[in-house]
Amino acid sequence: MGRVPVFLSPLHLFIIGCTLMVYNVHYLIKKSSIVISDQYAWVQKNKFFNYIFLILGICLALYYSFQLPASVWQACLLLSVFSFAYSLPILPFKNKHRLKDFGWLKIFLLTGIWTVVTAVLPIIYGQQYINAYPFEIVMRFVFMFILCLAFDIRDMQVDFEAGIFTLPNKIGLTNTYALITALIILFICFSLVQYFRFGFLDRLLMNTFSALVTLWAVHYVRKYPSDKNYLLLIDGQMLLNALMILFV
Numbered sequence: 001m002g003r004v005p006v007f008l009s010p011l012h013l014f015i016i017g018c019t020l021m022v023y024n025v026h027y028l029i030k031k032s033s034i035v036i037s038d039q040y041a042w043v044q045k046n047k048f049f050n051y052i053f054l055i056l057g058i059c060l061a062l063y064y065s066f067q068l069p070a071s072v073w074q075a076c077l078l079l080s081v082f083s084f085a086y087s088l089p090i091l092p093f094k095n096k097h098r099l100k101d102f103g104w105l106k107i108f109l110l111t112g113i114w115t116v117v118t119a120v121l122p123i124i125y126g127q128q129y130i131n132a133y134p135f136e137i138v139m140r141f142v143f144m145f146i147l148c149l150a151f152d153i154r155d156m157q158v159d160f161e162a163g164i165f166t167l168p169n170k171i172g173l174t175n176t177y178a179l180i181t182a183l184i185i186l187f188i189c190f191s192l193v194q195y196f197r198f199g200f201l202d203r204l205l206m207n208t209f210s211a212l213v214t215l216w217a218v219h220y221v222r223k224y225p226s227d228k229n230y231l232l233l234i235d236g237q238m239l240l241n242a243l244m245i246l247f248v
Contacts, residue, residue, distance in 0.1 A: 010067035017060025024054040103165040
């Protein structure tokens, strides 16, 4: 676009509202073990906040939805189907009533949804052509795949007990960490391709730094696994990467 976009556009606020809706519905119906997850234990004691944020999310999403173009709306309708089918038991399959019950599909679904939300929707909203940014979309997919893999590692025990065989449960911890390292190298390689295409050294340095911080965060939470560390250091990579894109 040649400029820094508006930081809090109607699209941003709409996505914030939708995210509050989806995640709070998820935690209101989620079943887990308080012993395994201190996050789940906190939610069970403080459900009032889930309802507050759910109502806030509905209000934000409804208000700002009227300020979005039809092209964004069409993509969001499809995203909403997948997002709610991920957590809500609405599928007609035997013993698999949610999309997250398909362990092999879970990570590709989450990664795909967040790639569309954080890369494709802004392109559409900015009235740009999606095929003009192939590497940006692929890089975002790789980046989100790494973060989702880390959370699948965190949830290995819970998923296994629920009969959900995610990628880490299928290939093992050692291979999963090796895959994360390989994907981080791939992310840096794509950043180099972007540098040779456009010559933006600051973006190359920013992406490389973001990749190395992500690698450090993944291995840090491996040594010190807690919900707080995962939410701060793994989820936090999305915020760090976004801030660097905006201000570097």
